[in-house]
Amino acid sequence: MGHHIRLVERLPMTVTEFQRHIEKIYFTRDSERGLSGTFMWFVEEVGELATALREGTDQEIREEIADVFAWLSTLASIKGIEMDEAIQKYATGCPACEAVPCQCGAKE
Amino acid sequence: MGHHIRLVERLPMTVTEFQRHIEKIYFTRDSERGLSGTFMWFVEEVGELATALREGTDQEIREEIADVFAWLSTLASIKGIEMDEAIQKYATGCPACEAVPCQCGAKE
Numbered sequence: 262m263g264h265h266i267r268l269v270e271r272l273p274m275t276v277t278e279f280q281r282h283i284e285k286i287y288f289t290r291d292s293e294r295g296l297s298g299t300f301m302w303f304v305e306e307v308g309e310l311a312t313a314l315r316e317g318t319d320q321e322i323r324e325e326i327a328d329v330f331a332w333l334s335t336l337a338s339i340k341g342i343e344m345d346e347a348i349q350k351y352a353t354g355c356p357a358c359e360a361v362p363c364q365c366g367a368k369e
Numbered sequence: 370m371g372h373h374i375r376l377v378e379r380l381p382m383t384v385t386e387f388q389r390h391i392e393k394i395y396f397t398r399d400s401e402r403g404l405s406g407t408f409m410w411f412v413e414e415v416g417e418l419a420t421a422l423r424e425g426t427d428q429e430i431r432e433e434i435a436d437v438f439a440w441l442s443t444l445a446s447i448k449g450i451e452m453d454e455a456i457q458k459y460a461t462g463c464p465a466c467e468a469v470p471c472q473c474g475a476k477e
Contacts, residue, residue, distance in 0.1 A: 273383040273384070273386075273453065274383060274384055274386055274453060274456065275382060275383050275384070275471060276381070276382055276384055277381055278371070278381075279384060279438070279456055282459065283459065285468050285469050286459065286462055286468075286470055286471050287463070287470065288461050288470075288472055289472070290470075290471070296422060300419065300422060303463065304415065304460040307412065307415055307460065310444075311408065312426070314444070314448070315405060315410060319448070319450070320384060320450075322448055322450060323450050323454065323455040323458075323470065324455070325373055325454040326445050326450060326452065326455045327456045327457075327458040327459065328458075329431060329441055330441060330452065330455070330456060331456075331459060332440070332477055333434065333437055333438060333441070336418075336422070336434065336467065339436050339441040340422070340427070342427070342431050342434060343425075344434065344435075344438065345382060346431065347434045347435040347438070348387055348435045348438060348439075349435075350431075350432055350435040350436075351391065351394065351439060353434065354394055355394050355395075358393075359384075361393050361394050362393060362394055362395065362396075362397060362398075363395055363398070365396050366401060368443065
């Protein structure tokens, strides 16, 4: 087990730590597959999330949410985007009205 | 600006902090809309991400990644799931082979 990264021992995990961790597990293969193929895998996980939300157990839903998050993180990595920087869009609240809670009802 | 949560001032952000932040901005409305309607919004953002990946600027891709992450977080919140707990699935590496990097090539 020496080469395993034991994230369980160092919660709370930051968004950046998660993105780096998924890269360590999968990035070489994901980057070789390329963007379009990786997007297809991502959407397949979105479909599995839909199935879990419709008829799955809480554990199944939890796992599919993790998978979608992992593939989203991979898409960001392939494009050289930091998830942590991306979410700064929401730093001051709703990007449309800047309020917390949102007062405008606009689309996120 | 006094009521704004200035996440820009407290990086690095944890996955849990992001989930709580999105809840503060949107949860009342999202929970009233319910799961199915929220899932449709989530998928709409996935579609916008596809468009951005095909033909958008880096900034547009960055924004769509943030939006998909925000809606995924909302789906988790509606189901009472902690994103931070969900991603423990990946704590010891690939969930299938437990290696870092993945040695099995199995589906995530």
